[in-house]
Amino acid sequence: MDTRDRAERYLQAHGRLLDRLRFEALFAGGSRERVLAALRCYQNSDGGFGNALEPDLRGVGSQPEPVEMAFWILDELDAFSDPMVPAACDYLRSVTADDGGVPFVLPSVRDTLRAPWWETADDPPGNLIPTASIAGLLHEHGIVHPWLGPATEFCWTAIANVRQTSPYEARAIVAFLDRVPDRGRAEAEFGRLRDAILATVAFDPDTPGDAHFPLDFAPSPLRLPLFEAETLDRHLDALLATQSPEGGWTGNWPMWTPLVEHEWGGHVTVERLKTLRDYGRLSG
Template sequence: MDMLDRARRYLELHGRLIDRLRFEALFGGGSRERVLDVLRCYQNTDGGFGNALEPDLRGAGSQPEPVEVAFWILDEIDAFDSPTVRAACDYLAAVSAEDGGVPFVLPSVRNTPRAPWWETADDPPGSLVPTASIAGLLHKHGSTHSWLPAATAFCWSRIAEIGETSPYEARAVVTFLDLVPDRDRAEAEFARLKEAILATVALDPGTTGDAHFPLDFAPEPLRLPLFTQDALGTHLDALAAAQSEEGGWTGNWPMWTPLVAHEWGGYVTVHRLKTLRAYGRLKG
């Protein structure tokens, strides 16, 4: 049984409907419209996303981070022309802080079941996580929504302040700098921050725990010269070898309740297959 067949079997046993449909749309000739239909079920009337689309946020109410998850799915099925996007941007505009960014998480999370790291202040400021990734994806697809200029200005301002950074922030910054249209400014900031970004990366594929590897920063080839081809090749070899006997991959962060291990497993499995294909390691 080849890699895709094993992954399909894994998803049949463990994956959410949305991740099974993502797999079929991307690797089995399935309907992308069906992915969009299911994704809409996670979207609330305020335009935001909740309902455990991001498995560690179990509540029904909208939060900023699930918008990023939704946008990555819309990106992979080339559906940024969907009204879903404008509704989500309207939501982002409604919950943005005065600085123009959306908070990492909103105080309403306190009344919902969630992973223990989802905590926030009463009046949280904007955060590059997830503002930078969301803004980058909107720029990639040529969005003209009114939320984007202020969010972009926020990202430039916060990026200019960075000296040292953390893995999740660095990943968001890389996404923004790789996709934003102002290439001269992006490349200048990247040159300034490259060493700080690399300091957050686990270059040894055998690193255990909640490590962040090159392919987490570059799940498909980047315009920015962050990693050498040798480093990427080493990690692609390790990624292919990490497919479990059941056929899936999982996250290396704490699985705080059994259900999220299944939900993340399906999501991550499709994500890893996309990465292997993006680098020519997987046909289909």
């Protein structure tokens, strides 16, 4: 049984309906519309997303990070023409801080069940996580919306102030700089920050714990020259080797309830298959 077939069996045993449908649409000729229908169930009347689309945020209410997760799914389906997109942008505009960015998480999270790292201040400022990734995806797909201009300026300003960074922030910066239309400015900022970004990367595939590997920064080939081909090849080999006996992959961060381990496992397994496909490592 090959990598794809083993992953399909894992998803049948562990994956959410959404992730099973994503697998079918991306790898088995399934319906794109069924994925979109499932994704709509996570969108609230305010246009934002919640309802544990991001498994560590168990609450019903909308938060910025699940919007990013929804947009990555829409990206894989090339579905940014869907009405979910302008509705989500309207939501983002409604929760944007005065600086033009959306916060990492809103104070309403305090009233919900969530992983312990989802904490915030009473009046949180904008954050590159997830503003930069969301803005990058909107630019990638040519979306025009009033939220995007101020958010883009927020990202440029925040990135210009970065000297040292953290893995999640670095990944958001890469997502933005790889997609934003002003390529000259993006390449200049990337050149300035490349060493700082690389300092957050775990280059040893056996690094334990919540490590961030090259393929987390480049889950598909980048425009930006962040990694050498040899580095990517080594980590693609490791990715294939770490498929579990059941056929899946899971996150390397704390799984704080048994349920989220299954939900993350299905999501991560689809993401890993996409990476192997995009780098030409998936047969069939």
